Amino acid sequence: MNQGGEITRLLNAWSGGDEHALENLSPIIYDELHRIARRAFSGEKRSHTLQPTALVNEAFLKLVDVDVSWQDRAHFFGLAARMMRRLLINYANARTAKKRGGDDAIKVTLDESAVAGSDTDFRLIEIDEAISRLAEIDARKAEIVELKYFGGLTGRELAEVTGLSTTTLGRELNLALSWITDELS
Numbered sequence: 001m002n003q004g005g006e007i008t009r010l011l012n013a014w015s016g017g018d019e020h021a022l023e024n025l026s027p028i029i030y031d032e033l034h035r036i037a038r039r040a041f042s043g044e045k046r047s048h049t050l051q052p053t054a055l056v057n058e059a060f061l062k063l064v065d066v067d068v069s070w071q072d073r074a075h076f077f078g079l080a081a082r083m084m085r086r087l088l089i090n091y092a093n094a095r096t097a098k099k100r101g102g103d104d105a106i107k108v109t110l111d112e113s114a115v116a117g118s119d120t121d122f123r124l125i126e127i128d129e130a131i132s133r134l135a136e137i138d139a140r141k142a143e144i145v146e147l148k149y150f151g152g153l154t155g156r157e158l159a160e161v162t163g164l165s166t167t168t169l170g171r172e173l174n175l176a177l178s179w180i181t182d183e184l185s
Contacts, residue, residue: 011070036152081151
């Protein structure tokens with residue numbers, strides 16, 4: 001059984017009350033969350049005060065405590081992406097409030113291949129607000145952006161999680177990022 005199938009099996013067992021499933025699932029999902037967070041932080045400054053491990057620890061604790069009947073790996077990592085997004089936004093808001101709107105809010109870099117020729121850093125809070133506005137217009141595009149940039153999923157993982165072809169994902173992601181870029185400019 002592939003890792004995605006194993007994660008789904010363990011999530012289902014855990015949802016059914018099997019505590020041993022959680023013991024077996026924890027190292028797998030923790031490692032996966034850490035890989036995602038490392039990828040998400042790869043463009044950040046080394047002086048960044050929130051580290052991938054802290055983000056993963058917080059997200060992991062919240063995911064383990066959430067009372068959800070897990071459907072599959074896609075459902076789990078979709079919720080994980082949303083939780084990481086919320087945690088990063090809460091952290092950014094707290095830092096911004098502490099600095100009274102200072103210029104050093106957490107920044108995230110959109111993949112320059114996704115935004116043609118753009119190497120501009122956008123403020124995380126502004127991106128979050130733009131994604132929220134996009135969700136009101138096109139929830140699927142907003143979810144793809146969230147999974148890609150906050151969940152750190154690769155193209156293959158996005159296809160697995162969403163059930164969309166890589167061609168459709170590429171088109172949807174390009175349209176979404178163009179829309180977000182227009183919103184932010």
